[in-house]
Amino acid sequence: MSLSNPVSRRALRHTRAIDIHAYSREDGLWDLDAHITDIKTFDTMLASGPRKGNEALHDLWLRVTVDKQLTIVDAEASSDAVPYPGHCNTIGPAYKALIGLNLMKGFRHAVKERLAGVQGCTHLTELALVLPTAAVQAFANDVWPVNERSSTATEKPFQLDKCHALRTDGGAVAEFYPRWYVNKTDAA
Known part of the structure; x- marks a missing residue:
């Protein structure tokens, strides 16, 4: 673990786990299977009755099927x-x-418009919100080239200028994507 050591003794009370698996399909589409669980380590009294410790409070699934442009063509959810x-x-x-909806074009805003509050489940909607970055990771090097060596495209790689490390005026781009590096001192 790379966090600092805790400053005090502590006891685990709750675990939320989110797991996403991306599958390429024979028909050219992709499935993103997302799963979220909430588990308390102790017996809990819910309004609906008791729940034993280490038994899931939430065990929820969401699958979206996307095309190679990341547009959702099917979706389903279930609650175990x-x-x-x-x-x-x-x-x-x-x-x-x-x-x-397209995972890369206003997706999070559209999800909140369509499924916020009583229109959806808080936890399934939260799970949906993490799908764009999971899809990007799934598509990287499989559907989209992500480095100078594999890219023959004349367009800037999709991931540049999307995070601190991959800003086009930064060291990582200068080192790994020199064709797209912009030296701000030269541009001034």
């Missing part, structure tokens, strides 16, 4: 464990509202 059975686990069909 929820705090309010018979209520929480009825929202799955609402996630069809993701169909037609």
